[in-house]
Amino acid sequence: MLRYAVTLFLSAFLLFGVQPLAGKYSLPWFGGTPAVWTTCMLFFQAMLLGGYAYSYASIRWLPPKRQARVHLALLGLTVLVLLGRAVLVGSPVAPGLEWRPAADGISTGRLLAMLAATLGLPFFTLSTSAPLLQSWFSRLRPDASPYRLYALSNTGSLLALLAYPLLVEPWLGRGAQAWAWGAGFLLFAIGSAACAMGVLRHEEAPAQVAREQAPAESAGVALPLAWLGLSACASVLLLATTNQLSQNVSAGPFVWVLPLALYLVTFIIAFEREALYSRLVTSLLLLLAVGGVTRMAYAGVQVSLVVQLLIHATALFSGALLCHGELYRLRPSPRLLGAFYLWVSAGGVLGAGLVHLVAPHVFNTYLEYPLTLGLCCVLAALLLLRRAPDETVARATLRYVPALLLILVAGALGLAVSEERHVVGSWRGFFGVVRVTEPMGRDKEAHNFSLRHGDILHGFQYTRPERRMRPTTYYTPESGLGLALTEQRRLKELAGQPPVLRVGVLGLGVGTTAALARAGDTLRFYEIDPQIISLAKGMGGYFTYLSDTPARVEVVEGDARILLEQELARGQAQGFDVLAVDVFSSDSVPVHLLTEEAVDTYRRHLAPGGVLALHISNLHLDLLPIAVAHAWATGLHATMVSTEAKEDARSSLWVLLDQEGSFGRGETFTRAGNRAQRVAFIKAPRRRWTDERNSLLPFLHVLEVDQEGLVALGDAEPPAPVAAPAGP
Numbered sequence: 001m002l003r004y005a006v007t008l009f010l011s012a013f014l015l016f017g018v019q020p021l022a023g024k025y026s027l028p029w030f031g032g033t034p035a036v037w038t039t040c041m042l043f044f045q046a047m048l049l050g051g052y053a054y055s056y057a058s059i060r061w062l063p064p065k066r067q068a069r070v071h072l073a074l075l076g077l078t079v080l081v082l083l084g085r086a087v088l089v090g091s092p093v094a095p096g097l098e099w100r101p102a103a104d105g106i107s108t109g110r111l112l113a114m115l116a117a118t119l120g121l122p123f124f125t126l127s128t129s130a131p132l133l134q135s136w137f138s139r140l141r142p143d144a145s146p147y148r149l150y151a152l153s154n155t156g157s158l159l160a161l162l163a164y165p166l167l168v169e170p171w172l173g174r175g176a177q178a179w180a181w182g183a184g185f186l187l188f189a190i191g192s193a194a195c196a197m198g199v200l201r202h203e204e205a206p207a208q209v210a211r212e213q214a215p216a217e218s219a220g221v222a223l224p225l226a227w228l229g230l231s232a233c234a235s236v237l238l239l240a241t242t243n244q245l246s247q248n249v250s251a252g253p254f255v256w257v258l259p260l261a262l263y264l265v266t267f268i269i270a271f272e273r274e275a276l277y278s279r280l281v282t283s284l285l286l287l288l289a290v291g292g293v294t295r296m297a298y299a300g301v302q303v304s305l306v307v308q309l310l311i312h313a314t315a316l317f318s319g320a321l322l323c324h325g326e327l328y329r330l331r332p333s334p335r336l337l338g339a340f341y342l343w344v345s346a347g348g349v350l351g352a353g354l355v356h357l358v359a360p361h362v363f364n365t366y367l368e369y370p371l372t373l374g375l376c377c378v379l380a381a382l383l384l385l386r387r388a389p390d391e392t393v394a395r396a397t398l399r400y401v402p403a404l405l406l407i408l409v410a411g412a413l414g415l416a417v418s419e420e421r422h423v424v425g426s427w428r429g430f431f432g433v434v435r436v437t438e439p440m441g442r443d444k445e446a447h448n449f450s451l452r453h454g455d456i457l458h459g460f461q462y463t464r465p466e467r468r469m470r471p472t473t474y475y476t477p478e479s480g481l482g483l484a485l486t487e488q489r490r491l492k493e494l495a496g497q498p499p500v501l502r503v504g505v506l507g508l509g510v511g512t513t514a515a516l517a518r519a520g521d522t523l524r525f526y527e528i529d530p531q532i533i534s535l536a537k538g539m540g541g542y543f544t545y546l547s548d549t550p551a552r553v554e555v556v557e558g559d560a561r562i563l564l565e566q567e568l569a570r571g572q573a574q575g576f577d578v579l580a581v582d583v584f585s586s587d588s589v590p591v592h593l594l595t596e597e598a599v600d601t602y603r604r605h606l607a608p609g610g611v612l613a614l615h616i617s618n619l620h621l622d623l624l625p626i627a628v629a630h631a632w633a634t635g636l637h638a639t640m641v642s643t644e645a646k647e648d649a650r651s652s653l654w655v656l657l658d659q660e661g662s663f664g665r666g667e668t669f670t671r672a673g674n675r676a677q678r679v680a681f682i683k684a685p686r687r688r689w690t691d692e693r694n695s696l697l698p699f700l701h702v703l704e705v706d707q708e709g710l711v712a713l714g715d716a717e718p719p720a721p722v723a724a725p726a727g728p
Contacts, residue, residue, distance in 0.1 A: 003198070004137045007191030008149050011129035012156035014184050016260070018093065019044055020164045020253035021177050022119055028691065029100050030111050031528050031559055032590030034246035035356070035430045037256050038239050039108050042352040043115045044123065045235065049345040051127025056338035059135045068196035071132065075189045075196075078125045082182055085118075091175060092182030093118055103558025103566065106528075108356070108430070122185060129153075129192065131341040136199050138334050151272040154264050161261045165254045165697055173692030219336055226330055227343040228350065233375060234323035235351025238263045240369035241316045243355070245309070247366075247432055247454035254696045258309070262317045270324035277325035280402070282318055283380040287406050289315035290373050294413045297370075305620045305700070319376040326383070364426040365433050370413050377410035424449070425540060431529040434458075436542050449542040451510045451535065456619075457650065459510035461543050469548055471515040472648040474582070474615060480641030480654020481580050481613050483676065485516055487668035488577050488611065504574055504605065506560040506593065507582040510543040511536040517551035524574065525553070526560035533557060561593055564601050575607040582615040589621060591696070595689045599630040599657075612636070612657040621699050627655040628710055629685040639664030640712075641676045655679075678713040685710070 023040050030036045058067045082092040089096050099114040101107070134149050168177060242259045269276045292311035296303050303311075332340050359368045384403035425436040435452045445467075450460035459473050476482055489499035500520035505513050508527035517523055527533050533555055536546055546553050556563055560583065567574065579602050583593045592598065594614075602612050614630075616623035624640065631638040636657040645651045656664065663669075669676040687698055 003191060003194050004133055004149065005152055007188065007195055008129060008133055008153045009156040010184065010188045010191060011126050011133075012153035013160040014181060014188055015123070015126045015129075015160075016157040016264075017160035017164065017168075017184075018119065018123065018181055019260075020161070020169075020256060021093070021174065021181065022115060023256060024169075024174055024253060025095055026111060026114070027590075028561075028592030029095075030106050031431060032592050033431045034243050035108075035432075036111065037242060037246065038352070038356040039111050040115065041239055041242075042349070042356045043112055045345070045348040045352040047120065047123045048127045049342070049349045051124050051129075052131055052338075052342045052345040054124075055128045055131035055135070056342045058132060059338045064136070064139060064199050064202070067132070067136075068199040071128070072193060072196050074125055074128070075192055078121050079186065079189050081121050082185060086182060091178045092185070093122070094175065094178045100562075103562040106430070106559065126185075126188070129188075131338050133192070133195055135337060136195060138337070140198070140202060148272070151268050154268045154271065158261055158264045158268065161257045161264065165257050165695065169253055170693070170695040170697065173690075175692065219332055219339055223330060223332070224339070224343045227327060227340060228347045230323045230327045230330075231344045231347025232351040232354070233347075233372060233379075234263065234266070234320045235348045236354055236368055237316055237319045237323075237351075237372045237376065239352060239355040240366060240372055241312055243366050244312060244369050258313060259316055262313055263320050266317060266321040266324045269321060270328040274328060277321065277328065279322075279325065279380075279383055282322050282325060283384055283402055283406060285314065286318035286322060286376060286380055287402055287409055289318050290377055290406075290409050290413055293370070293373060294409065297413070315373055319373060322376055322380055326379075360428050360430075364428045365435075366428075374410040374413055377406040377413075381406040381410075425542075427531045429529065429531055431531075434529070434531055434535070436535065436540065451532075451543070459512045459543075461510055461512070461545060468544060469515050470648055472512055473650045474617060474643075474652040475512040475516060476643070476649040477516065478649065478672070478675075479643045479652050480639075480656055481513065481578070481582075481615070482516055483641055483668050483672060484578050484580075484611050484613050484654075484656050487663065487666045488609075490666065490668060491609065501577040502575060502607065504576040504579040505582065506580065508532050508536050508555065509582070511545035511549075511553075513580065514545040514549035514551060514553060517549050519550040521551035523549070523551050523553050524576075525555045526563055527555060527557060528559050530557060561598050561601060564605055568601065568604055574605045576605055576610055577607055578611050578613055579605060580613040580615065589618065589623070589696075591689065591694045592691065594623070594626065595691050595694055596630055596633050597691050600634055603634055603636065603657075603659075606659070609658075609660065609663075611663060614655045614657065615652065616655055617652045621696065623699065624653070624655065624679075625685065625687065625710055626689050626699065627657075628679050628681055629688045631655075631657050632681045632685055633688060635659075637661040637664065638679050639669065639676055640679050641669075641672065643675065679710060680713055681710055 019040065023037050026036050026040060030039075058070065062070065086092045095114050095118045099110075099117070101110050130150060130153050137144070137149060172180070238259055242256060245255050245259065289311060293315050296308065296311060327344065355368055359366075381403040384406075385400065422437040422440055423435050424438055427434050432453060437450045437452060439447065441447075445464060446462070447464070448460045448462045451458045457473060459475075461472065462468055462470060471477060471482065474481075477486065485501060485503070488501055492499045492501075498520065500518070500522075502522045503513070503517065503524070505523065505525045508525045509532070511525070513525075514523055527536075536543055537555070538544055538547055546555070564574075581593065581602065583590050599612070606612060614623075614627045616627055628638045628640075630636070634657075636659060639656040639658070641654045641656065643649055643652045658664065664676065664678040687695075
């Protein structure tokens with residue numbers, strides 16, 4: 001019936017459309033890390049389980065007409081709550097400011113509580129739709145299969161996910177998205193109410209009443225455990241793949257949507273028609289994908305983003321399709337539909353809990369990803385090794401060969417990830433995985449310890465006493481930050497002032513910036529990850545920049561933007577001569593620290609003549625247009641400084657924003673030659689990053705990044721930047 005199809009499609013569209021929106025609201029307040037999304041997914045899976053449990057209990061213990069009345073009451077309550085939030089908070093689903101944590105108060109519990117308070121009831125109500133409405137449909141149309149409706153709802157979910165990064169995020173701010181979602185929920189409530197009214201009007205046929213009074217079927221024990229295990233395996237693979245991608249690009253809807261969309265595609269294929277799933281073809285695809293993952297484990301960051309996405313996506317698709325295809329082959333009769341959905345949902349929660357709650361305390365890396373891929377390979381091999389009674393030896397051999405290869409490639413993947421190549425320490429927490437490595441060579445002069453966040457180098461320090469205080473990586477005297485410090489000292493000397501500086505740094509790393517400091521300087525670091533702070537302060541004896549520098553060092557723990565905003569609210573503007581923003585986690589960008597509103601906060605912490613230094617080196621994103629657009633919007637002037645890899649230096653790109661426009665023409669930058677260029681937009685930039693709108697998609701290196709109006713300036717006086725209000 002049309003009303004069931006439309007309502008189920010709309011419920012699924014809303015259910016998955018609100019997930020990236022909730023994550024987008026959560027990221028700026030909870031550190032902008034991949035763990036924010038896994039926490040959100042744990043909440044969503046738990047609420048989905050709650051909705052399925054409600055439907056299962058309703059179907060099993062309530063007569064149809066009472067089911068409809070109870071559900072009408074739930075729909076009415078949810079609509080009233082959304083309308084109340086719209087009046088009191090100004091948005092049906094946006095969190096209130098009271099949920100914003102203190103800078104050092106970020107926790108999983110607070111994020112889960114915020115999601116429950118803002119989205120709990122409407123998400124729960126949407127979660128009840130698939131099993132309950134399909135049960136009603138089976139009652140009204142006993143000759144039609146309800147599993148087609150399940151595939152239709154997954155199609156709605158998929159379209160919502162694909163629409164978000166391509167159509168919604170680039171063009172609508174968060175506030176508009178929230179209101180549009182609230183309007184969609186009202187339409188869903190009307191459709192659900194129409195379905196419930198149809199149940200109230202329907203009279204049961206005598207044969208159907210007899211079936212209802214027949215003894216209840218039982219799925220036994222083994223079958224539900226199989227449903228639970230297959231669903232949990234696919235859920236772990238989904239979240240583990242998302243973590244893997246997020247650490248190297250960014251935690252945000254663009255990266256979240258791809259794995260979740262592929263996961264849903266496997267549901268659609270598996271539940272649309274059994275013939276669409278081929279065990280042998282899926283196993284062969286899994287074999288190729290896991291082979292690619294094994295190769296990437298050795299290659300590291302040398303693999304391009306496109307290849308990484310392709311291999312990880314293929315691994316997730318084939319592994320999830322294997323689990324969901326076998327899950328559909330084990331489906332029960334329609335009478336056990338509620339129990340089936342309940343166990344599948346429980347598997348999703350179990351998988352999310354394993355990734356977010358268990359794995360961080362058991363593993364010191366994202367080890368659940370290769371382990372789950374290996375488990376999928378073993379499962380595929382065991383299924384292929386099962387021989388039908390009437391099968392010929394020749395036909396069985398076609399399955400035995402890929403089965404054995406799957407076992408071999410699973411073993412190779414295990415060897416690749418278990419080999420601790422140069423790793424002397426590894427730690428995993430809410431803010432990601434950090435590792436300390438050392439070279440394997442015997443050259444004592446060059447011996448050093450390096451800090452890696454994910455696959456990206458975040459600093460190294462030599463161990464020889466005479467080389468320990470050498471500036472390295474992205475913080476050498478020739479880097480953008482090094483030139484900014486040198487020029488500020490020169491200007492102070494010209495003004496007859498002591499050449500001592502007050503320097504702020506967002507992002508601590510190993511503390512390499514301290515090697516550029518002098519006696520009398522003050523360095524104030526803002527760092528969110530307590531593990532990074534411990535390492536930089538000397539834990540393990542790997543890094544000593546902070547203890548060896550002659551400058552005064554202050555380290556403040558917490559989210560840098562929240563801390564800086566709180567300091568301004570207390571009237572404690574820091575008066576930095578240079579404020580460096582170097583906030584990457586692996587190669588992932590915490591977007592909330594690079595929006596126009598964030599840059600305006602940084603600007604207010606600068607001393608007269610102070611400079612804001614943005615480190616925008618990135619393997620996958622072209623952040624130059626964003627940085628220069630910030631200069632245009634805030635009335636600052638931009639100087640781009642590039643450094644090639646040489647000796648202790650690593651290639652880097654910095655953009656320096658100054659208030660007067662003359663800083664980038666100073667003697668220090670003149671000596672730097674073509675490495676330093678003043679850049680500006682000569683007309684309003686088409687794309688800007690604000691708290692409301694900040695899509696990553698237009699700035700991927702693999703795409704042609706729009707730089708229209710962005711020019712390098714010569715020796716002539718640059719055009720005065722026109723300050724513009726923050727906005728889309």
